[in-house]
Every structure is written in structure tokens, then in C-alpha cells.
Amino acid sequence: MSVSFRESLARISVSLLAGALPAAGARAQSYGYGEPLRNDNFGPGFNYSQIDAALLVYQEGGGRVMAIEPTLDLSVHAADGRALTLSAAADAVSGATPNGAVPSDKPQNFVTPLKAAGSSTTVTSASGGSTVIQLPPTPGQAATAALGRQYTVAANTLPVDKGFHDHRAALGGGWTQPVGGITDMGFTLGYSRETDYQAITTSGHVDQTFNAGNTNVSLALNGEFDSSFPFGGIPAPLTPMNAQFKTPTSRNKTQAGFVLGLTEVMTRRWLLSLNYAFDNQSGYQSDPYRIISLVDPLNGEPVQSLYEGRPTKRTSQSIYWDNKIDWGPAVTDLSARYYTDSWGVRSSTVELDQRINLTPSIYIEPSVRWYDQKAASFFRYFLVQGQPMPAYASSDMRLGSFHALTYGAKFGLSLSKRSEIYLKAEYYHQGGAAHPAVAFGQLRQQDLFAGTNAAIAFIGYSWDFH
Amino acid sequence: MDRDYHIGFSAMATPCEVRLETDDEGLAHRVAEAAEAEARRIEAKFSRYRSTSVVSQINRDGHCGLVVDEETANLLDCAAAFHLLSDGLFDVTSGVLRRVWKFDGSARVPDQEQVAAILPLVGWRKVKWDKPKLILPAGMELDFGGLAKEYAVDCVLSVVGRLAEAPALVNFGGDLAVTGPRHDGSPWTVAIESVDEPRRMAGLLELTAGALATSGDARRYLFKNGVRYCHILDPRTGWPVRDPPRSVTVAAATCIEAGLTATLAMLKGSEAEEFLKREEIKSWCIR
Numbered sequence: 025m026s027v028s029f030r031e032s033l034a035r036i037s038v039s040l041l042a043g044a045l046p047a048a049g050a051r052a053q054s055y056g057y058g059e060p061l062r063n064d065n066f067g068p069g070f071n072y073s074q075i076d077a078a079l080l081v082y083q084e085g086g087g088r089v090m091a092i093e094p095t096l097d098l099s100v101h102a103a104d105g106r107a108l109t110l111s112a113a114a115d116a117v118s119g120a121t122p123n124g125a126v127p128s129d130k131p132q133n134f135v136t137p138l139k140a141a142g143s144s145t146t147v148t149s150a151s152g153g154s155t156v157i158q159l160p161p162t163p164g165q166a167a168t169a170a171l172g173r174q175y176t177v178a179a180n181t182l183p184v185d186k187g188f189h190d191h192r193a194a195l196g197g198g199w200t201q202p203v204g205g206i207t208d209m210g211f212t213l214g215y216s217r218e219t220d221y222q223a224i225t226t227s228g229h230v231d232q233t234f235n236a237g238n239t240n241v242s243l244a245l246n247g248e249f250d251s252s253f254p255f256g257g258i259p260a261p262l263t264p265m266n267a268q269f270k271t272p273t274s275r276n277k278t279q280a281g282f283v284l285g286l287t288e289v290m291t292r293r294w295l296l297s298l299n300y301a302f303d304n305q306s307g308y309q310s311d312p313y314r315i316i317s318l319v320d321p322l323n324g325e326p327v328q329s330l331y332e333g334r335p336t337k338r339t340s341q342s343i344y345w346d347n348k349i350d351w352g353p354a355v356t357d358l359s360a361r362y363y364t365d366s367w368g369v370r371s372s373t374v375e376l377d378q379r380i381n382l383t384p385s386i387y388i389e390p391s392v393r394w395y396d397q398k399a400a401s402f403f404r405y406f407l408v409q410g411q412p413m414p415a416y417a418s419s420d421m422r423l424g425s426f427h428a429l430t431y432g433a434k435f436g437l438s439l440s441k442r443s444e445i446y447l448k449a450e451y452y453h454q455g456g457a458a459h460p461a462v463a464f465g466q467l468r469q470q471d472l473f474a475g476t477n478a479a480i481a482f483i484g485y486s487w488d489f490h
Numbered sequence: 491m492d493r494d495y496h497i498g499f500s501a502m503a504t505p506c507e508v509r510l511e512t513d514d515e516g517l518a519h520r521v522a523e524a525a526e527a528e529a530r531r532i533e534a535k536f537s538r539y540r541s542t543s544v545v546s547q548i549n550r551d552g553h554c555g556l557v558v559d560e561e562t563a564n565l566l567d568c569a570a571a572f573h574l575l576s577d578g579l580f581d582v583t584s585g586v587l588r589r590v591w592k593f594d595g596s597a598r599v600p601d602q603e604q605v606a607a608i609l610p611l612v613g614w615r616k617v618k619w620d621k622p623k624l625i626l627p628a629g630m631e632l633d634f635g636g637l638a639k640e641y642a643v644d645c646v647l648s649v650v651g652r653l654a655e656a657p658a659l660v661n662f663g664g665d666l667a668v669t670g671p672r673h674d675g676s677p678w679t680v681a682i683e684s685v686d687e688p689r690r691m692a693g694l695l696e697l698t699a700g701a702l703a704t705s706g707d708a709r710r711y712l713f714k715n716g717v718r719y720c721h722i723l724d725p726r727t728g729w730p731v732r733d734p735p736r737s738v739t740v741a742a743a744t745c746i747e748a749g750l751t752a753t754l755a756m757l758k759g760s761e762a763e764e765f766l767k768r769e770e771i772k773s774w775c776i777r
Contacts, residue, residue: 029769032575037747040568044561044641045648292655352514384516
């Protein structure tokens with residue numbers, strides 16, 4: 025024979041293994057990458073379930089917001105890649121939150137609706153240091169008195185509403201599975217409800233792995249339908265703050281967007297991800313409880329409080345780049361994100377996370393995140409009386425210019441081959457212009473930055489079973 | 491400081507071993523899970539002892555015509571190509587001969603009529619294989635026993651190699667492959683079991699690259715009237731091959747090549763050594 029037996033056999037072997045080995049390597053990749061500390065037969069190719077129970081405690085400095093949120097997540101995985109996830113969360117939030125007004129060198133009064141118009145009931149004591157008042161009817165209008173809640177803020181302090189508390193419950197679920205030649209397809213549904221807000225969320229995704237498991241491309245579509253039904257009704261934008269019950273009583277917002285993702289195994293030790301997200305929101309997006317101060321043009325004293333108003337359309341885009349690098353006993357996660365939207369908000373985030381395995385069952389993970397944001401075009405610290413009113417205005421610091429630093433550490437301990445307990449503590453510090461250039465009169469002496477500092481603690485327990 | 495991790499588990503009715511040179515215990519655990527999972531996956535898919543395996547499905551429903559998946563198709567292509575290359579000696583349809591040949595160490599050798607009755611059900615050329623469609627005539631069966639273990643060794647080695655940059659050796663009951671030499675450049679040492687005295691070493695091999703496979707009758711045979719009938723059956727006649735070596739070990743680049751060559755050498759019977767020498771195959775025969 026012209027070709028030797030060995031050569032012919034080598035060709036047969038190459039044909040067989042050329043098809044088989046990349047697939048085997050891909051399976052290895054799914055076993056091997058980013059795996060948790062626990063070493064038992066849980067992971068791709070096995071049937072297993074996982075429960076994760078966690079409790080988050082959030083406390084802002086200066087007696088401001090405190091939140092407690094317990095969460096429970098359950099996921100059930102089949103060996104062939106099908107998976108079901110269920111999650112539940114509840115939270116209780118309370119404390120004082122800035123109402124949007126500027127501080128003044130004199131005490132200020134703020135009034136909000138208290139009881140349904142037309143009801144005649146006895147006055148009950150209001151919480152949070154505020155008083156129930158009977159407001160005189162507006163001259164020239166029918167004598168329908170309104171019962172309002174009035175609270176007073178001391179001079180030279182950031183006005184906060186202390187009576188803020190809310191409960192929220194959320195449920196979610198999802199299903200994902202390989203379909204035909206497609207690596208993974210799935211959808212999620214979620215529902216969240218609090219006293220004055222409801223959100224229904226849904227998403228669908230398609231994922232494809234190729235190039236022998238080295239490349240994964242994904243497309244996710246997401247949508248949300250929110251309803252805001254604030255206590256006291258929806259105020260008209262840039263109208264004076266008052267105790268009247270307003271109409272409409274509720275307004276909605278819809279959101280639709282997509283995320284394109286690419287994940288690539290760059291080297292055996294380096295996993296890179298790139299995401300592009302596009303989002304469009306349409307509908308009511310103002311904070312119905314938030315006001316902005318109208319100040320005197322000469323001395324900067326707040327004269328009136330106006331309800332804020334935000335545009336009804338918001339389009340945003342962001343790019344996210346993440347790198348996971350495995351050094352063996354340590355894994356580094358370095359990511360950056362750039363965000364921009366049609367409201368003028370631009371932000372950059374850089375995060376560095378370093379996981380260090382101290383022993384096979386204990387790890388620590390210190391992290392630091394740096395964030396910088398440029399304000400929305402309609403962000404204002406205050407409005408000036410006599411000047412033309414803008415179409416939109418908000419003094420919500422979350423739409424303003426600020427920078428923030430979060431630093432913390434997570435600590436994990438494997439209790440057994442199947443379970444892990446973890447603790448995380450973080451400190452969040454916001455910084456921004458206390459004395460912006462636009463300040464004048466008494467505003468110059470005030471700290472106009474309404475940002476926050478917060479401590480966050482997290483404890484969780486994760487458990488795998490068959 | 492590298493440690494030599496020995497991972498052991500049982501799969502395909504064979505003691506399986508993976509050796510890994512690393513200082514990362516976590517990695518050794520991950521490799522162990524992945525290697526075992528891959529071996530079990532191949533076993534579950536190609537074992538004729540599992541009613542849910544692809545092979546069992548083919549043997550049950552093959553007469554109606556089946557479309558097989560990519561991996562099974564590749565194995566069938568390999569079986570078909572090697573059938574041609576071996577001039578019909580290697581034949582994955584020869585498994586039905588076990589219905590008349592039971593190699594239990596006894597003297598119950600079948601007679602001519604029994605063998606002649608079953609021979610029509612043997613012969614790869616009777617199978618219609620037109621990738622990916624397979625039609626298996628009624629009564630015929632496929633048996634990947636001569637391929638699956640060596641294929642599994644190559645696949646598991648690939649899985650291990652993907653997970654760990656460490657030197658590794660995968661050994662499934664004597665069919666083995668290595669990623670390369672050990673960290674210090676030295677070869678892996680493997681003992682060849684003596685055929686007459688199990689657990690005694692007949693020789694020591696040193697391997698720095700590639701794979702080894704051993705074909706042998708050390709354990710299964712019939713003995714009648716002073717003649718040993720080995721369990722290697724010639725699919726063209728239905729009778730055991732004449733005077734094969736007791737054991738053939740072949741070294742090649744991949745375990746599948748080594749295994750197929752060792753099987754073919756055994757099938758050549760008395761001409762085993764001549765075949766191996768002529769084709770310049772690195773091998774060791776024990777008679």
C-alpha cells in the first residue's frame with residue numbers, strides 16, 4: 025500500500041478526535057471555570073439544586089435610611105443544562121430621606137397629604153415628629169378642608185422627611201434550557217410590590233457557545249411595566265407642595281431594552297466579558313414625593329417648595345467590560361462600565377475585586393469600587409423665583425454630579441462540601457460639591473450636597489443538594 | 491512543591507486512574523470530578539449494558555433506521571474506516587458471536603452449526619451507514635467495546651488538559667495516555683501486568699508522550715483438549731483467532747490508535763509480531 029498503515033490509522037484517529045476533543049474541552053471549561061470553593065459533584069453535567077438564603081442590612085449615616093432585606097433563592101439544575109430558578113425577597117425600609125429642598129438659615133415647614141379628603145376623623149398622632157394640621161380652604165374655592173401633615177426642619181440642616189417607611193415584597197422565577205443547536209435559551213418573570221409602587225418584569229435570552237467553548241455570545245431582551253400610586257396622588261410637575269389629594273392617583277411607566285454580551289476565554293487563566301446595553305423608558309419617571317426649592321433671587325431664602333418634574337422619555341446605553349483572572353490561589357475581577365443617557369447623565373465605574381483562597385475552605389475577597397457621575401441636564405440644586413421656569417427640574421442627588429467610593433470585604437467559609445456561609449461588609453461614601461458655583465445669598469453658607477454615606481452588611485448561607 | 495495526585499474511580503467495569511502533578515489541591519478535586527463525569531458520560535452513552543444508551547437504542551430500533559448524533563456518527567465513521575483498513579478483521583457487528591461463545595474458563599466450545607447459524611448476523615458491510623442515518627438489519631447488533639474505552643481515555647485526557655496545565659496521566663485499566671513528561675522532564679512509569687500471574691509485573695514502561703493500549707486474553711478463555719481458545723474472535727469465520735499472543739501492548743500518539751492497533755495485532759494471531767514489525771509499530775508482545 026502506498027500509504028502506511030500507521031499513517032492511515034493516524035488519519036482515522038485525527039478524524040474522530042477532531043470532532044470529539046473540542047467538545048470534551050468545552051465540557052471541561054464548563055466544569056472548570058469560576059467554580060465555587062465547594063468541591064463536590066455539583067455543576068454542569070449533574071442534577072443538583074441550590075438554595076441561597078441571605079440577609080442584607082443597610083444603614084445610612086446621619087440617621088437616614090435603614091433597610092433590611094431577607095432574600096431566598098432556589099435553583100434546580102438538570103444534568104442536560106435545563107434549570108429552574110425561583111427567588112423571593114422582602115424588604116423593610118425606614119428612616120429619613122432628603123425631600124429635595126435646600127437648607128435655610130431659618131426653620132422651614134413642609135406639608136404633605138394625610139387623610140382621604142372628605143373623611144371626618146379624629147386626629148391621631150403622626151409619627152416622625154410631624155404635626156397634623158387643619159388647612160384653611162383656599163380663598164375662592166369650596167370649603168373642602170384638607171387634613172395635612174406638616175413637619176418642620178430646623179435652620180441650617182438638610183431638610184429630610186423622617187416619616188418615611190415602606191415594605192416591599194418581590195417574587196421571581198426563570199427557566200432556561202438548551203434548545204436544539206442553541207446552547208441556552210430562557211426567560212424570567214418578576215413581580216415586586218410595595219405600598220405605593222408595583223413593577224412587573226420579564227426577560228428572554230438566547231446564548232450560544234462556539235469556538236470549542238471559548239466564545240459565548242448572548243442576547244437578552246427585557247421589559248418592565250411599572251405603576252406608581254403614591255399616597256396623595258400624582259402631583260403636577262413644578263406646582264406648589266400642598267396637602268391636597270391630587271389626580272391622577274396613579275401613573276405608569278414602561279421599559280424595554282436589550283443587552284448584547286460576549287464572553288471570551290482569552291487564555292486558560294483570563295476570561296473576558298463585554299456587554300452593551302440599550303434601554304428605553306417611557307412614562308412617569310418623577311419622584312412624586314420629591315420637591316425642589318424656589319428661592320428668593322436676592323438672598324437665596326427658600327420661598328416655596330415645588331414638586332419636581334422629570335421628562336417622560338429616557339433612553340440609555342452602557343458598555344461594560346469585565347476581566348476575571350485566575351492566579352490559582354487568588355482570582356482577580358477587574359471591571360469598568362460607562363453609562364450615558366438622554367437625560368444627560370454620564371457615569372463611569374471601575375471595580376476591583378480580589379478573591380483569595382486562604383485555605384481550601386476559607387476565602388476572603390476585598391473589593392473597591394470607584395464611581396463618578398455627571399448630572400442630568402435638568403438637575404438643579406434649586407430654582408430661582410422670577411426666572412423662567414424650566415420644563416423639567418429635579419434636585420435628587422441621584423441625578424446630580426457626585427463621586428462615590430465603596431470599599432469592603434467578603435469572607436466565606438465552607439461548612440461542608442456542600443454548603444457555605446458568607447459575610448460581607450461594605451462602606452459607601454458619596455462626595456460632591458457642597459458649595460456649587462450657582463449658590464448665592466444664604467445658600468453660600470449651606471452644604472448643598474445631599475449625598476449619603478452608608479454601611480452595608482450582608483450574611484448569607486448557600487447549600488447544594490441533589 | 492508539586493504533589494502527585496492519584497484520582498481513582500470505577501467506570502466501564504474497569505478501575506480508572508488519573509494522575510496529576512500539581513500543588514493545587516483544589517485543582518486536583520476539580521480534575522477528579524470532571525474526569526469521572528466525562529468517563530461516566532461516555533459509558534452511559536455507549537455501553538451496551540445500559541438500556542438508555544445510544545448503542546442499546548441502535549440495537550433495539552436500528553432496523554427502522556435512525557439518525558445518530560455527531561459524536562456517535564464520528565465513532566461509526568472510525569469503525570467503518572478501520573474495518574476497511576484491517577481488511578474486515580475489525581468489525582463492530584461481531585458482538586453477536588458472544589451468544590454462542592461464552593468465555594468462562596470452561597470447556598464448552600460451540601459446534602460448527604451453532605457458529606454457522608449466527609455468522610449471517612455478523613458483517614459491517616451489511617450495515618447501511620450513510621452519515622448521519624444508520625440502518626441495522628434485524629438481529630444484528632453494534633458493540634463499541636473495542637473502541638469506547640480508548641476513546642474515553644483520549645476524551646478524558648482532553649478534559650484534564652483543558653482544566654489543568656499540569657502533567658497528567660489517564661489510565662483506564664491499562665489503556666492510558668499522558669499529556670507529556672512530568673514536570674522535571676522525567677517519564678511516567680507504568681507497570682505491565684504479567685499474564686500468568688495477575689498483579690505481578692512483567693515489565694516496566696516509561697512514557698513521556700502519547701498513549702498505550704493493551705489487548706490480551708489474560709483473563710478470558712476456554713480450554714479444551716489442551717487448546718486454549720482466546721476470546722478474540724475472527725468476524726469473518728466466527729471462530730477464535732489462531733495462536734494469538736497472550737498480550738500485546740502498543741504505543742501510539744493517541745489511545746484510540748494504540749487500542750485499534752493492539753486489537754488488530756491480536757486478530758492477526760500467529761502473525762502478530764510480523765505485522766507489528768512490518769508496520770514499524772512500537773509494541774511489546776508476550777507469548
